Amino acid sequence: MSKKRTHYSAEFKAKVISELFRGEKSLNELAGAYQIAPATLSKWHKQFQDNLPLLFGKTDQSKDEKIAQLEQELQVSQQKIGQLTIERDWLEKKNLTKSLDRTARTALVSAENKELTMTRQSELCHVNRSSVYRQKKEPLYGESDYNLSLMRRIDELHLENPSWGSRRIAVTLRREGMAANRKRIQRLMQKMDLCALYPGPNLSRRLHAEYRHPYLLRNLKIDHEDHVWGIDISYLPLKTGFMYLFVIIDWYTRQIVDYELSYSLEKTFVFRCLKRALSRRKPEIINSDQGSHFTNPDYIKLLEDRDIKISMDGKRQALDNIITERFFRSIKYEDLYINEYGSPAELIRAVDRYIRFYNSNRPHQSLAYKTPNEVSRQMPSYDLAA
Secondary structure (H helix, E strand, O other): OOOOOOOOOHHHHHHHHHHHHHOOOOHHHHHHHHOOOHHHHHHHHHHHHHHHHHHHOOOOOOHHHHHHHHHHHHHHHHHHHHHHHHHHHHHHHHOHHHHOOHHHHHHHOOOOOOOOOHHHHHHHHOOOHHHHHOOOOOOOOOOOHHHHHHHHHHHHHHHHOOOOOHHHHHHHHHHOOOOOOHHHHHHHHHHOOOOOOOOOOOOOOOOOHHHOOOOOOOOOOOOOOOOEEEEEEEEEEEOOEEEEEEEEEEOOOOOEEEEEEEOOOOOHHHHHHHHHHHOOOOOOEEEEOOOOOOOOHHHHHHHHOOOOEEEEOOOOOOOOOHHHHHHHHHHHHHHHHHHOOOOHHHHHHHHHHHHHHHHHOOOEHHHOOEOHHHHOOOOOHHHHHO
16 A cells, blocks of 8 residues: 655644744654654755745735635645545445454554544554554654764764774774664764765766865965855754754854854755855855865855855865864864753754853964954854844
């Protein structure tokens, strides 16, 4: 039997997104609680952000047009109800108790179905509700608690040994008593946007090669503010999930110019943060890695329209982006790994608190033990926007 696509009402989507914005639960937790794929919830979040300006705009639809639209939607709904009634009657005639055994009928009961409760589905399939709940305790979507603990340890190992690939990390985890094969480690590292930092083969033949730019910082003396900005994304762990942090760092002052957190690796949060920072300040060069967020025409156009030079790390070259990588190492070892925040709201507050501390109070050896704000002539963008 083919699996029916689940349809969610606008009211249900609004309820889930409002919970996401409250920050009490991670995207992973909400997806598990409502039995929604994390990618689907991330898509709703993006749709909400994209359509937010429309809430304050004027509509061109007249009252009559709205009524006509509603009547058309009602007619479509009535047709669907009639079709569903026919299909239900047809299924009843098939007599599930004779055509399927108990195991197969139990498999038909799904928590994804928001129109029918688990109790009602169990009744229709003639199975015991308790047998449905006993089937599988692992979450249907997202990552299990065990996978989240693996991701946390993978992140620690990657920070300590950035040249390690999935094979070496898998061996180390097994020695530590954390059973996981290499394929699982590869999948989790891909989800975390991590890769081993070492030169790879066929560097001249690569996907999106037309958008790849050379590394401009080798032997360059960075001697003034807004000479070079470094940008990058990193995975941040939670007790029951994770988020992604995008930062913009001035390489001369070491100041965090701006930053943004996201539940997913959608490109929109990167561009939103960049546009916000560039509306107030303009660097001569922006350096990034060769990830998909930066090897695409939208990113290239954003910088070229502002006459900003584009620099990109060599593929898997550990030292090309060392200043930005050091910041991620600092925030994780000095705060996140120590405190182990449980909810997105706690993590968001912690990141904001640490970045303000990093800019205003944390002395840097490379700055003769001054703070970034003491060296900088400007305040970071997020301070101005607050």
